[in-house]
Amino acid sequence: MLDALLEFLKSSLFVGAIAQGLCYAAVGVGVYITFRNLSFPDLTIDGTLPLGAGIAAMLILNAKWSPWLTLPVALLGGAAAGATTGLLTTKLKINGLLAGILVSVALFSINLHVMGGRSNLPLLGIDTIFSPLDSLIRKNSDLPASDIEASLVFLAIIALIVSVVNYFLHTEVGLALRATGDNEQMIRAQGVDTDTLKIIGLAISNGFVALCGAMLAQYLGFADTGLGVGLIVAGLASVIIGEILFKPNSTRAALIALVLGSIVYRIAIALALRLDFDLGALHFKLDPLDLKLATAVLVIIALSSQHLNFSRMRRG
Amino acid sequence: MISVEHLSKIFNAGSVNEVVALRDVSLTLGDGEFVTVIGSNGAGKSSLLNCIAGVHAIERGRIRIDGQDVTRAAEHRRARLIGRVFQNPLEGTAASMNVAQNLALAYLRGKPHRLTPGVTRERREFFREQLRTLGMGLEDRLDARVRLLSGGQRQALTLLMATIAQPRILLLDEHTAALDPGAAAQIVELTNRLVREHHLTTLMITHNMAQALALGNRTLMMDKGEIILDIQGAARNGLSVQDLVNKFAQVRKEVIVDDELLLSEALSKTTTQSRLEEKR
Numbered sequence: 001m002l003d004a005l006l007e008f009l010k011s012s013l014f015v016g017a018i019a020q021g022l023c024y025a026a027v028g029v030g031v032y033i034t035f036r037n038l039s040f041p042d043l044t045i046d047g048t049l050p051l052g053a054g055i056a057a058m059l060i061l062n063a064k065w066s067p068w069l070t071l072p073v074a075l076l077g078g079a080a081a082g083a084t085t086g087l088l089t090t091k092l093k094i095n096g097l098l099a100g101i102l103v104s105v106a107l108f109s110i111n112l113h114v115m116g117g118r119s120n121l122p123l124l125g126i127d128t129i130f131s132p133l134d135s136l137i138r139k140n141s142d143l144p145a146s147d148i149e150a151s152l153v154f155l156a157i158i159a160l161i162v163s164v165v166n167y168f169l170h171t172e173v174g175l176a177l178r179a180t181g182d183n184e185q186m187i188r189a190q191g192v193d194t195d196t197l198k199i200i201g202l203a204i205s206n207g208f209v210a211l212c213g214a215m216l217a218q219y220l221g222f223a224d225t226g227l228g229v230g231l232i233v234a235g236l237a238s239v240i241i242g243e244i245l246f247k248p249n250s251t252r253a254a255l256i257a258l259v260l261g262s263i264v265y266r267i268a269i270a271l272a273l274r275l276d277f278d279l280g281a282l283h284f285k286l287d288p289l290d291l292k293l294a295t296a297v298l299v300i301i302a303l304s305s306q307h308l309n310f311s312r313m314r315r316g
Numbered sequence: 317m318i319s320v321e322h323l324s325k326i327f328n329a330g331s332v333n334e335v336v337a338l339r340d341v342s343l344t345l346g347d348g349e350f351v352t353v354i355g356s357n358g359a360g361k362s363s364l365l366n367c368i369a370g371v372h373a374i375e376r377g378r379i380r381i382d383g384q385d386v387t388r389a390a391e392h393r394r395a396r397l398i399g400r401v402f403q404n405p406l407e408g409t410a411a412s413m414n415v416a417q418n419l420a421l422a423y424l425r426g427k428p429h430r431l432t433p434g435v436t437r438e439r440r441e442f443f444r445e446q447l448r449t450l451g452m453g454l455e456d457r458l459d460a461r462v463r464l465l466s467g468g469q470r471q472a473l474t475l476l477m478a479t480i481a482q483p484r485i486l487l488l489d490e491h492t493a494a495l496d497p498g499a500a501a502q503i504v505e506l507t508n509r510l511v512r513e514h515h516l517t518t519l520m521i522t523h524n525m526a527q528a529l530a531l532g533n534r535t536l537m538m539d540k541g542e543i544i545l546d547i548q549g550a551a552r553n554g555l556s557v558q559d560l561v562n563k564f565a566q567v568r569k570e571v572i573v574d575d576e577l578l579l580s581e582a583l584s585k586t587t588t589q590s591r592l593e594e595k596r
Contacts, residue, residue, distance in 0.1 A: 172429040175417050182410035189369070189408075190477070191395030191425040 008274055015147040017270040021263030022154035023219060024234060026212035028242070028258040029161055030205035031235030036254070037169065038201045039181040043100030044085040045209040045235065047107025048078040049228035052213025054114040057121040057223035060128075067129045070214050071157075078210020079203040081107060086199030104228075111225050119225045121217075128218040129153055150219050157215065161208060162255045168204075169251050177201050209235075230292055233299050238262035240302040269295070317517040318345040318368065318485055323377035325363050325541075337363035339541040341377075345485075350511055350518045350532035354525055354560075359538040361521045365487045368519070370394050382484040396426025399478030399516070401471065401491040408474030411463035415454060415473065418462055419443045422477030446476055450506065468499025472506055479510045486511060488520040492527075504531065525557045535560075539568060 008014055027045065034042040052074035059065040059073060081103055088099035115121050130149040168174045179187040180197045188194055209231070217223040242261025248254040272286045272294065286294060325338040338360045345351055353361050366372050368379060370391035379387050386394040402408050409418050420434040423443075440458060447455040450472045454465075462470060471491060478486060488507065492500040508531065511518050522528050528535050534548035537560070544567050547555065 168431070170433055170435070171431045172420070172424055172434045173431055175413070175421055175434040176424075176429050178413060178417075179410040179421055182412050183407070185402075186408055186410055187421065188391050189395055189398075189400045190421050191392050192421070192429070193390070193392045 008271060012147060013270045013274060014267070015151065017266040018263055019147045019150040019154060019219065021238075021266035022151055022158050022259070023212055023215050024266065025154075025158045025238065025259040025262040026161055026208045026215070027231060027235045028238035028262045029158075029165055029255065030208040030212075031232065032239050032254065032258055033165065033169075033177075033201055033205040033208075035236065036239060037178045037181045038198060040089075040096050040198065040202070041100075041232065042082070042085065042202060042205060043097060043232055044081055044103045044107075044202070044206055045100075045231050046228040047104030047111065048081045048206040048209045049213040049216070049231050050111045050223065050225050051077055051081060051107055051114065052210030053217035053223035053227055054111050054121070054213075054225070055210070056214035056217045057123055058114060058116065060123065060126055060218075061121065062116075067127055067131070067218055071129070071211055074210045074214035075207040078213070079207035081210070082202035082204070082206025083199050085206070086195075086202040090195035090198050108225065115223060115225065121223045123217060123221050123223065129215065130218065154215065154219075157211075158259055161211075162252075162259065165204075166252045166255055173197075173200070230295070233292075233295055234265065237265045237295060237299050237302065240299065241265055244302065244305075317347045317349070317382055318343070318519070319378075319380040320344070320364075320368065321378045323364075323367060323379065324375045325360075325367055325372060326375050329375070336541050338367065338374075341541070341543055343536070343543060345517050345519065348515050348517055349534060350516075351520070351534045351536060352528040352532045353519060353521045353536045353538060354523070354528045355538035358540075360541040361538050362489055363541075364538070365400075365489050365519060365521060368485075369398055369400055369487055396481075397484045399481075399483040399486045401474050401478050401486075401488050403490040403493050405467040405470040405474065405494060408477065409462045409470055412461060414459050414461055415447070415465075416440055416443055416458040418473065419446070419477060419480065422480050425481040425483075427481075446480060447473075450476060452502075466499070467495050468502060471495060471499070471503050475503065475506055475510060479514055479516065482514060484517065486516040486518040486520075488518065490521050490523055493523055507531075525560055529555055529557070529560070537564060539564075544568060 027049065030045060031042075034040045055074045055077050056067070056070035059070045060067055065073075085096075085099045085103045088094045088102065089096045094102070112119065130146065130153050133149040133152060169178060176187060176190075176192045177197045177200065179190075180192070180194045180201075184194050213223075213227065216227065238261040239258045240261070241264050242248070242257030242259070243254070245261065245264065246253065246257035248257040269291065273288060273291065320341060320343045323338050323341040324336075327333075327335040327337055341360070341364065343364075353364070355361050363372065367374050368381070370386065370389060370393075374387070377387070378385065381394065381397045384397070386397070400408075410421070416435045416439075420439060420443075423439065424434070443458060444455045447458070452469050452472050454469060454473060457465070462473065465473065475491070491507070492503045495503060504527070507520070510516070518532065520532065522531075529552070533552070534546070535552060536543050536547075537545035545560075545563055547560075547563075
């Protein structure tokens with residue numbers, strides 16, 4: 001068991017989990033904005049992640065764009081999708097959960113169009129956002145170079161996102177956005193148009209999710225329309241794991257905690273898939289088929305335990 | 317300052333649950349007037365305030381505040397002119413945000429929100445000064461989450477938030493009913509002081525007849541969506557709760573059935589509290 005753990009720490013799986021955790025942390029930031037600050041469980045993100053991936057893949061493959069330039073374009077695409085959900089729920093008064101589902105279903109078709117009618121686009125042998133680090137890292141390491149490169153690039157990007165979001169949530173607009181999720185009656189009495197703030201919050205959140213999609217496609221080496229299935233669960237998991245492990249008491253701490261929570265979540269998945277618990281009579285090995293079931297159960301336990309024991313602990 | 321003409325408000329119009337909340341209500345409040353409003357449950361007091369504030373769209377009528385026609389203006393558009401305090405101390409503040417952040421949002425009322433920090437050093441100093449005038453020890457708790465404050469402290473903060481951006485009118489909806497007697501007395505005193513300092517035209521709902529007569533300079537009694545009594549000036553001086561009850565009987569040709577309205581301040585306090593719990 002211990003040997004297996006040590007072997008895991010040295011394996012490419014471990015570095016890969018860190019890279020994935022840092023990449024998906026952008027989704028965690030998006031979920032933090034909508035779920036924790038707007039009190040809006042947004043399902044649009046299931047569709048915006050593959051949207052970002054598709055945009056990046058098509059721009060790199062067909063338009064021969066620089067891989068870095070695909071990121072802001074993906075961000076804008078995701079923001080447009082998020083704003084659409086916002087418009088549906090505020091102006092057309094469609095239930096928030098349903099509005100998110102509607103847009104993510106519509107995005108399924110849109111994503112196929114973006115990807116030229118194919119559901120999967122391989123991105124191999126091309127320049128990516130990680131290529132500039134090739135010469136630096138490949139020679140000096142035993143570990144899988146691509147994962148280390150990706151971790152460094154993701155770390156830089158997520159650090160930037162966390163700083164920007166932390167600044168934003170303390171601005172005049174950001175405070176009004178947080179109050180919209182906390183007490184809508186109060187903030188309307190303070191003369192704030194809560195509809196606009198919900199639209200802004202959803203746009204920002206989905207922008208980061210699509211940005212994550214664009215990075216993910218370059219990391220995985222493909223874009224796929226199925227990338228976002230159940231993404232809300234992963235996003236929630238990173239936010240909640242961060243809260244439970246680090247008990248953040250400020251916005252900045254909550255953002256850093258969710259990045260770490262995202263890494264812990266990916267490592268836990270990698271471990272669960274690899275480890276073989278053999279305790280005599282009790283033999284446990286997680287079948288990859290049961291992975292989504294296991295994550296759903298994990299989030300249910302985390303959400304309910306939070307309701308029971310952590311009700312006093314929230315954002316700041 | 318406030319002029320309401322032929323205001324009608326019907327909830328669930330056309331359905332079996334149709335409720336006429338306001339029937340052709342007309343009312344004019346002069347600059348700086350402090351008006352208390354009494355009436356039993358369902359008399360239309362809160363509906364009147366909510367229609368003026370823009371929470372409810374109205375069926376018929378016209379509303380002007382400070383000369384501006386706000387009849388069709390969205391709630392957030394007319395909020396610049398209006399300060400509001402609600403009955404439930406939890407409703408006026410954002411619990412998960414700190415005192416300074418709540419005050420910053422109130423301070424920005426009616427101004428465009430920008431992408432610059434909401435709580436600056438100068439604003440903190442200004443908020444600290446303002447909080448000191450409340451005399452509730454809040455000036456040292458700028459960074460405390462509002463959820464940690466007592467009901468009285470939260471309501472005092474809400475009052476400050478309602479007045480800090482210098483609105484033209486102040487709407488108070490039974491804002492002392494959910495507090496314990498000590499805190500309620502403090503909030504009443506604070507209300508009086510802020511209204512006088514800012515020369516605010518004020519409409520205050522209360523469930524307590526004695527309080528209605530003790531505060532302000534004019535008292536309205538509402539019943540079944542109408543204003544049935546409007547007492548001011550010499551007629552109001554020295555008026556007792558019993559006089560008010562008699563006047564109601566004269567106008568309505570019936571006896572007041574809502575015991576609550578008749579009870580003394582202390583008793584009325586406990587009933588309003590249990591009423592609040594029922595509402596939750």
